[in-house]
Amino acid sequence: MARKLMKGNEAVAEAAIQAGCRYFFGYPITPQNEIPEYMARRLPEVGGCFLQAESEISAINMVYGASGAGARVMTSSSSPGISLKQEGISYIAGAELPCVIVNMVRGGPGLGGIQPGQSDYFQATKGGGHGDYRIVVLAPASIQEAVDMVMEGFDIADQYRIPVLLLGDGMIGQMMEPVEFNPPPKRDLPPKTWASTGWSDKRRPRAVINSLYIDPNELEAMNLKLQGKYKTIAENETRVEEYLLDDAQYIIAAYGTISRIVRSALASARSEGIRAGLIRPKTLWPFPSAAFENAAAREGVEAFLTVEMSSGQMHEDVRLGVNGKKPVHFLGRMGGNVPSPESVVEKLREMKEGK
Amino acid sequence: MEKVFKKTSMLTDKIFHYCPGCTHGIIHRLVAEALEELGVGDRAIGVAPVGCAVFAYEYFNCDMHEAAHGRAPAVATGIKRVHPDAVVFTYQGDGDLAAIGMAEIVHAAARGEKITTIFVNNAIYGMTGGQMAPTTLVGQKTTTAPDGRLASHCGYPVRVSELLATLDGAAYIERVSMHDVANVMRAKKAIKKAFECQIERRGFALVEVLSSCPTNWGLSPKEALEYLRDAMVPCYPLGVKKEV
């Protein structure tokens, strides 16, 4: 299939349709409005259903209904709207339903700003909603990667019966890059015999889409089942990119669009004799702790540096992975400001000079 | 002799957890009977609320979803858009529908979602122990208005049926009551019509069922039905509010 120049938001929407998503429920919020708008035009063309809900809360509950009814369904929003969806996401995770949720992160907290940020890492990976649950969090660094992650995301969601969140940002949403739509590697997906379709076939049990278990032992058993599932996902689905790590003395941890700034900085740094490399988590949950543990254990590695558009959220998981073996520094900008490659190189210089 | 009245197959055998004399039990039965008599039991998908009827998924003998508080109309929308031929219903109390869920029910009705909502109005929050509801009567005592609802402080009850009847997407809205046999039979007719409205794809249908809460009203089952007849019905007039 030919490569096409597309805006990130539209490419993400098209990727969902290519993956067989036929239901989208969403609500306008900057900087992701092109997603519902694209879905409004395209879904009827493929016999699907687009509905603009009255709020992000309503939208996530429509997703819960449609997913429980057996459909491939997606919603999208940006930071404040994702906050509104948290109860619904907890319900979807608790009922073991699949869906894809897209967050084009903007500045926060509160009404914040409309420029990109990485300040929803905690919200995405540390629950966000109530209860002991996890969702798979995928962090694209380019529009092509966003497309690939959305398409594979629907399969991951169906395979494990879990919500999958694409953690993008306003840059991914708004910029244009060439993309192509290739189907992901084939997975053996189980049939959705648990879905509510009307109980005409009495050979299957009556479908009850539910997360309420009032008996403590039943609820604990349910939670243990979820934890077992999360362990399996962590074993099978963790993805990370390692770049220029072999001889690196200084290792930068960065994800999403910031990793591209870091790549530019690495070229600069190496030309100055600073041997730096990059560990780029592609799944934020499950987090590639092993990559950091292994790197921290290497004698030649002096220190780590997390670079994020936040006050230091993934930074905490990097520190956990390094587990005190080496120092972990931090460089961040907030409010929608993007660290420049030069500022990353400057930080590496400081680290090399022992500051 | 032949059986002229027995439990419908659209209810499971599980004994209801509702309080003695609570009209939820009657309303569950009427909904289940309507589904059976209309022959749509095997394509029914119900959405249970948060409230006393939170376990409704254990009682209705069809595919069921549990929903977050207030969100049942949105959940039902998702289900109905995926399965347009299913008979999708929500069963909601007054806190679920008229407080936290007011946006969802208004917009489901405005969109003309072809779902059927059974709205159980007992003017109080039952499950959580008797707090004030948007439908609590002025002067009615509740745990969060211990001296009785004071209009100057927290306003007036909401007449949901009249409110929704103003929306063009609403195709059938009727208010009924549980206070005696004739009204129970009228309620059953209304519930059947509300399902027929969906089956005929005319639009959104809602039946508001004035119900009793003996436990939280502090009345016996008999006294509770009398309060229903003498206090609730004058505030919430019975009858068809919309029919297209």
Added chain:
Amino acid sequence: MARITIDGQRCKGCGLCVLFCPKKILELSDGALNVKGYRSVVVTQMDACMGCCFCARMCPDCVIEVEK
């Protein structure tokens, strides 16, 4: 001619059937407690039953079946 059968284990003794029976042939027993701890309704004069089904219709707990 009509008769009703009562599932005593489901009855919660709410008394609505007693209230609405036009022949006044139902009463709450003072007998044994059922599995839920309630005292069930009983029929005092089965041969006076008309089979109107008022009791079954007002019962919130599907306790009563009616034959005619």
